[in-house]
Amino acid sequence: MYRLLRGPQAHKVRRMLMPDSRLQQVTRAITWIRQNYTAPFSIDQVAAEARMSASSLHQHFRDVTAMSPLQYQKQLRLQEARRLILTSAMDAATAAQRVGYDSPSQFSREYRRLFGFPPIQDVARLRQEPGRFAEA
Template sequence: MDHLATLVTKIAQHTDCDGVHPTKIPNLSLIRVSNPTEPVRGVTQPSLCIVVQGTKHVTLADHIYEYGAGCHLVASVELPVVNRVVAASPDKPYMSLLLALDMPALGSMLMEMPRTTETGTARCGTGLCVSEASPGLLDAALRLTQLLDTPEDIDFLAPLAERELLYRLMRGEQAHKVRRLLMPESRLQQVNRAITWIRDNYDKPFSIDRVASEASMSSSSLHEHFREVTAMSPLQYQKQLRLQEARRMILAEALDAATAAHRVGYDSPSQFSREYRRLFGAPPIRDISRVRGEDASLVGA
């Protein structure tokens, strides 16, 4: 608990307002939220989030992951999720640290670590997982965060502190998730290739056979393991990416709904409006009016 209390103090010192605060340490952001939030949709990146105060919900499809102080969430692939801070107040804000996973560094570390008995054909499991943070993981997170007090030490010591944090992650309860993502022919790596291809081509039509070919999988295997990791089919995944990107365009670029729909690959404005309403709970005009002015940076909190 001493580690958590100290991390709360450090995050408070380096965040003067609510939001996601990038730091001078590459890959590290600090997050502070003073009140419960409405659900915010976004796409996770491979990352580690450690909560030191408050409670957070992350929803993937129909599954809700709840984690609070002393717990961490690992996202091993890019996933469309709904984020919501559920326990926070001005006196006791939600606080967490977010570390983008350096996949080359993790890959190099994996090569140096003892081999495990896992194989590339092991089942993937969902791309999100929540666990209690070990004392070693919290200790490493604290040492990394404390470097913000001495910026002159960051260039030399931050890579070492981050490496220790990654090592603790690779030795922890959820290490298998990260290991499988790094194994070239693992199912998780194959699904990740499919996810990457869909992300890069989300505005174009595709066939399951094409995506399966990109992932070096059969169509039936792709369906099975893609749903296992993402809790949705490849087509549902594409649809969520399209709708979230269209929403971003309408908000950030002031596009009208029809233009945004066309840019993300919809030929039918009416179909776009129906699917947009189904995902966001309201048609584009009403939804944008409701969310305009909200802090979209809290997607990654």
């Protein structure tokens, strides 16, 4: 810890740990999205939670996560739906609704885009190879 705080990158480490650093603000946005991922939200709402402007949130959120806040929400929803289908034997339409999708067809399209297979095929494949769920 001492070397880190005294080394050549110390100023960057200190800046990241500051209460109102960009990283802390993005962390607030991520935490808020994780707690509210099933509900629709506006970027302005998340930006207010992070204490940033909408454009600044987009830029810094993408720098930290390599995706936009809405893409992040979508990925959380799809990952949770996959978990529900796999571990709770829930059908895809019910899982989609539980994680906040209004349209089963939109859910199916986005699921296939992320995981490479529609929900039924993906879950069947994962059940055949149990170790793959942890990797996927």
